[in-house]
Amino acid sequence: MAFRKALKGTAIIGTGAAAALLGLSQLSEYRKAQTRLAHVAAEGELQQPFKEELPTRQAQLSRLQNTEEFDILVVGGGATGSGCALDAVTRNLKTALVERNDFSSGTSSRSTKLIHGGVRYLQKAIMKLDYEQYMMVKEALQERSNLLDIAPHLSAPLPIMLPVYKWWQMPYYWVGIKMYDLVAGAQCLKSSYVLSKKKALELFPMLKKDKLVGAIVYYDGQHNDARMNLAIALTAARHGAAMANYTEVVHLLKKEDAETGKKKVCGARCRDLITGIEFDVRAKCVINATGPFTDSLRKMDDGKNTNICQPSAGVHIVIPGYYSPDNMGLLDPATSDGRVIFFLPWEKMTIAGTTDTPTEVTAHPIPMEEDINFILNEVRNYLSPDVEVRRGDVLAAWSGIRPLVTDPNSKDTQSICRNHIVNISDSGLVTIAGGKWTTYRSMAEETVDAAVAAHGLGGVSSKTLGLMLEGGKDWTPTMYIRLVQDYGLENEVAQHLAATYGGKAFEVAKMARVTGKRWPIVGKRLVSEFPYIESEVRYAIKEYACTAIDVIARRTRLGFLNVQAADEALPRIVEIMGKMLDWNEQKKTEELEAAKKFLYFEMGYRSRSEQLTNTSEITLDSQEVARYTKRFHKFDKDTKGFITTVDVQRVLQNIGVQIDENALHEILNEVDLNKNGQVELNEFLQLMSAVQKGQVSDNRLAILMKTAEESLDLRGPVTVDRSGGGV
Numbered sequence: 001m002a003f004r005k006a007l008k009g010t011a012i013i014g015t016g017a018a019a020a021l022l023g024l025s026q027l028s029e030y031r032k033a034q035t036r037l038a039h040v041a042a043e044g045e046l047q048q049p050f051k052e053e054l055p056t057r058q059a060q061l062s063r064l065q066n067t068e069e070f071d072i073l074v075v076g077g078g079a080t081g082s083g084c085a086l087d088a089v090t091r092n093l094k095t096a097l098v099e100r101n102d103f104s105s106g107t108s109s110r111s112t113k114l115i116h117g118g119v120r121y122l123q124k125a126i127m128k129l130d131y132e133q134y135m136m137v138k139e140a141l142q143e144r145s146n147l148l149d150i151a152p153h154l155s156a157p158l159p160i161m162l163p164v165y166k167w168w169q170m171p172y173y174w175v176g177i178k179m180y181d182l183v184a185g186a187q188c189l190k191s192s193y194v195l196s197k198k199k200a201l202e203l204f205p206m207l208k209k210d211k212l213v214g215a216i217v218y219y220d221g222q223h224n225d226a227r228m229n230l231a232i233a234l235t236a237a238r239h240g241a242a243m244a245n246y247t248e249v250v251h252l253l254k255k256e257d258a259e260t261g262k263k264k265v266c267g268a269r270c271r272d273l274i275t276g277i278e279f280d281v282r283a284k285c286v287i288n289a290t291g292p293f294t295d296s297l298r299k300m301d302d303g304k305n306t307n308i309c310q311p312s313a314g315v316h317i318v319i320p321g322y323y324s325p326d327n328m329g330l331l332d333p334a335t336s337d338g339r340v341i342f343f344l345p346w347e348k349m350t351i352a353g354t355t356d357t358p359t360e361v362t363a364h365p366i367p368m369e370e371d372i373n374f375i376l377n378e379v380r381n382y383l384s385p386d387v388e389v390r391r392g393d394v395l396a397a398w399s400g401i402r403p404l405v406t407d408p409n410s411k412d413t414q415s416i417c418r419n420h421i422v423n424i425s426d427s428g429l430v431t432i433a434g435g436k437w438t439t440y441r442s443m444a445e446e447t448v449d450a451a452v453a454a455h456g457l458g459g460v461s462s463k464t465l466g467l468m469l470e471g472g473k474d475w476t477p478t479m480y481i482r483l484v485q486d487y488g489l490e491n492e493v494a495q496h497l498a499a500t501y502g503g504k505a506f507e508v509a510k511m512a513r514v515t516g517k518r519w520p521i522v523g524k525r526l527v528s529e530f531p532y533i534e535s536e537v538r539y540a541i542k543e544y545a546c547t548a549i550d551v552i553a554r555r556t557r558l559g560f561l562n563v564q565a566a567d568e569a570l571p572r573i574v575e576i577m578g579k580m581l582d583w584n585e586q587k588k589t590e591e592l593e594a595a596k597k598f599l600y601f602e603m604g605y606r607s608r609s610e611q612l613t614n615t616s617e618i619t620l621d622s623q624e625v626a627r628y629t630k631r632f633h634k635f636d637k638d639t640k641g642f643i644t645t646v647d648v649q650r651v652l653q654n655i656g657v658q659i660d661e662n663a664l665h666e667i668l669n670e671v672d673l674n675k676n677g678q679v680e681l682n683e684f685l686q687l688m689s690a691v692q693k694g695q696v697s698d699n700r701l702a703i704l705m706k707t708a709e710e711s712l713d714l715r716g717p718v719t720v721d722r723s724g725g726g727v
Helices: 002-022 024-044 057-066 079-089 119-127 131-150 169-187 197-203 225-238 291-301 369-382 440-455 479-487 491-510 534-542 548-555 563-581 585-601 605-609 622-635 645-654 661-669 681-692 700-715
Strands: 070-075 095-098 155-164 193-196 214-223 242-244 247-256 263-272 278-288 309-319 329-332 341-346 349-353 396-405 420-424 430-434
Touching (some): 057 095, 057 242, 070 079, 070 263, 079 440, 095 247, 095 278, 119 131, 119 169, 131 155, 131 169, 131 214, 131 440, 155 169, 155 197, 155 341, 193 197, 197 214, 225 242, 247 278, 247 291, 278 291, 291 309, 291 396, 291 430, 309 369, 329 369, 349 369, 396 430, 420 440, 430 440, 479 491, 491 534, 534 548, 534 563, 548 563, 548 585, 563 585, 585 605, 622 681, 622 700, 645 661, 645 700, 661 700
Parallel strands (some): 070 095, 070 278, 095 242, 155 329, 278 430
Antiparallel strands (some): 155 214, 193 214, 263 278, 309 349, 309 396, 329 341, 341 349, 420 430
């Protein structure tokens, strides 16, 4: 109500907003100047030597095992945990970090990829007169600005369109978005603006035209979340933090305090999950930054502790890039059940999400079919009827678990504030819980401040504001041109390397092998439709990748973009890693199977493959059945009732097309529901029925057989003259 009442004063607010926004360009220049000063100050005050060469994982483990005592041990290698390690080590504190899985393997890699203050949180803050949420938004907007500055290769401003379908909503939303700009102040990325219906459709032609009044465009940040998390961790390692992934805490170490007689946490018993070796890591202070698993470590400290986190699952889907413009996102502010849906271009694909439902804590969250369909239905509501939103276009889907701070008065997770808490137990365990990706740095600063005060660690104040992250310092918007010119990389590959590794892209390029082609000279792709190259797998091992999953999910983002493409790349990835890490055949097989399981369950491959099963209903009419049966029999010349690779190869040879035999096996295997090495007529009809319903799209066998049939029909019967026979 408070927000609606504000509409009465729209003219006054609008005038004030306009006056304030006149100075935004000057404020922007001021912010840039302050940023430059912050970079100088942050780097100038550091005393820890910056390592040009990253220590190996084995060297890091050796430090963890052989250091007598650290000042701080951080448990958890997500954004917040890595941020705590970077904050602590740059204060000249002896710092260690252990992560049970890989860096960013949990929630931090499964976000909406936005760096934002939270438009809807500001709306709630105003409507409920909630000062805490208002301050959270203000802090997040300040941190958004810093993150865009310290990792420019991994992040950029993104315009987001809010379509308006009712006239009264235009001033309502305009006031709210302008307040978002004003709260950002000098950190405002670009001023928001109003679009007419015609202009909105020019910029977002896929948008539903019916009843569209116009649109409002505002700016937030977007980033590559897993790579950003990794950049934070690698920066901490270069500054001297001893860090190891795949190292779990078995139990906390405690000793009796001489003054109080109480047991105090003094480190952790750890296990290297790669070798199984256990060792103690002693530290004056232990920080619990385990995200959704916060309560597990708290109960390891004291079994009587009650839960302080309430997990919420957020599902996202990835669909082809043609569903959205290259550089314009979309916000649905009020879905059918009151949630907010973002529809964003990312890595030349389109992300849609997220859901927000209570869940159980698990290390392997699975996207559910009902959540995928909910998102697709909401997308349909905003796109033109000309754009058919098909279930088969979902290329990947994932679920991330948000570690929300429990509010005992809330009825559902949507109303929970994404703010954070810092808690210090009686035994001295420091816990950071809740919060947002965007505010990881300020959360880390607050946590280390609390740790320093509680444990008397001394040291200096935080130095991370303005501190450049891995790859950011030497990056320029045009550096990809040097990669093309100096190394002979494809333009698309060079742009990808620059945007992923920043100034470190040249190291990846140096590791690229010669292709043997005229162009590109170096840089063999892992899969043809994505710019990921084989040398990235080799470089990933330098970045502490230990498994094939690390490569497809977090060093590259292939698993998040297209599960089928990732599945096709896996054998080569495992082969390269096997050579570098000296894996035997059994280990290679285990890695391949584990990665395929990850894609199948956690990246939505199961949901995709279940759209076509041996129990799928055939909903074709008699004419369609006859047409597709005729097509099938062009391949099944002997009327066996099934086709094999031999049948397909014979037809392709007749029309002058050659396909590798291994590729043909893969193509048929996608439709071979019985897994007997052949595609039966009923399986083919199930496929065509699923294609017609939009459950399956871009199926290679369906497209191949249709194209072959058309080629055969165009050729027609062979004449006697052409056959060379007959009297």
